[in-house]
Amino acid sequence: MNRAKLINQQRGSTQKTLKGVSKAFRKVPSKASHEKSIIPKRHSLAPQTGHNVEVVLRCKGKHSSKAILSSLTRPSALMPVNESEKEILLTSNNTIYRFDHIFYQECSQQQLYDQVGYPVLQEFLNGYNCTIFAYGQTGTGKTYTMEGDLESTNGKHALNAGIIPRIICNLFNELNKKGCQSTVKMSMLELYNEELRDLLYHGDDSKALNVFEDGTSGVKVQNVYEELIINAAQGLEIMKTGVKKRITAATNCNEKSSRSHCIFTITVTLEGKNEKGEIAYYTSKLNLVDLAGSENSKISGSEHLRAKEAASINKSLLTLGRVINSLADKAPHIPYRESKLTRLLKDSLGGRTKTVIITTVDPFVQNMEDIKNTLEYGSHAKSISNLPQKNPLASQHMTMSLYKESLVKMQEQLRRCWEKNGRHVSNKEYEEMLLQIEVSRQKVLEKEEEMLMKIEISKQKMTEKDEEIKALKTELEERRRKEKEREEEVVCWKKKLEDRDKEIEEIKKKEEEIDEEVARIEKEEEKAEGQRKKIDAECVELARKRRALESKRRQIKGMKRKRENEDETAPMKKRK
């Protein structure tokens, strides 16, 4: 039976089960639905263009003892609308929320994988970068959905395995079917309190895991360790090792609560053909993200260290929420850079990636407000529009020709050995040699990728340096301009000084002239004083002479009178 038929059949049975579940849901009468006979509101947002992010809702199954206990005492907060697999009614606010698919509590891991995981795997193998991430409050089944039961036997996943182990197994089946050359690499990062940790790296933890953006292939993490995987069994084992290193703790809502965001990445390089019919390679990335639970510290019992974790978890989820809202509202600025989580998911939200978000709720245990928050988170995310683009075919001409050359050499060597023209090798040795070829091929690819990454980093550094140089040049020009202005000012001041010197010179000259004039006047004054003194003396002499003259004149006058008297008396005397 072909896969499509099988899926359709499984879908049929899923739908039957889900209809049963819908009825079961409806049998639980909601107080709100009884009291309110008004028509429910629809929580809707304007449809977007492009390829919208797909959002599904998974209602947690009644498997844990806590859930069973709560479900006996509490009615469900959610009710399906018209047996719909797409619409659900939240009884507390009488609002219908729409999703791309709703998985009710009886939905099995296989059914969820068929509807969500398998189609994403197909897109991934067709050359698209894809992301699946699980979002929901703590204890609502995110880790169960993404990881589930991690036990495996001979490369086969367990019955209750989640999406990641199923994708690992299915990936190798699909690659075998394709029969073309391929390489598979896996990396696993944990984001705990805003710090990235490599869960697959066994060396020291000191290497810096920097997140950077590469213009062509999107967001990358520098120094992340990528394990080369050659089959499903190895992939499952490696994943299990990584999961064991993840930080978990017991909270009131979950005995083994993930305290970090976990980003599991599969990178596949596949052989294809370009338009000229030449062999080329394309590399696509699949991010499978299990977010830490959003929580309220009172309910989840977060204290001390746990409270710090909760704050960091909530902060990054809040930023994720703000990014989702900004994208949904088509805001001019999207705050990707505000947390490492949103930087890592940048390409998955509003970028070139095909993205599916699995929102998880526990309708029997969680309070209405928490369920409402998750439903609204999902509804907003549903209106995000991505522009998925196939990864380009890279010629890898040089590397491939080198690789092929060595491959041909080794094959020739093997053929000679096989034909016993040279040395004979056992089957085991032959397989080892094949493995060696594979390993060297991987190394070439890795080296090439490393080189590309280094080129990208140096390009980035060069751009940064260019910008620095540009800034320095502008600064230098500014300084030169200021210096020129200052020089001009100096010239201006010099001229002013010269003018002032000239003025001073002239003033000095005038001063000298004045001094000379003063000296001359003083001399003349002295001369005048001398003359005045002389005149004064002459005046005194003149006065003395005048007085002497006056007395002479008086003497003469007296004498004259005497003579006159004598003259008058003389005739009388004669007569006598």
Ligand SMILES: Nc1ncnc2c1ncn2[C@@H]1O[C@H](COP(=O)(O)OP(=O)(O)OP(=O)(O)O)[C@@H](O)[C@H]1O
């Ligand atoms: N659909 C389901 N069917 C059965 N059991 C489930 C289901 N979903 C979750 N569980 C169980 O509920 C418990 C909590 O689930 P899980 O650890 O996946 O929650 P979580 O959302 O990842 O929580 P956290 O954010 O705290 O890590 C686990 O024991 C898990 O096995």
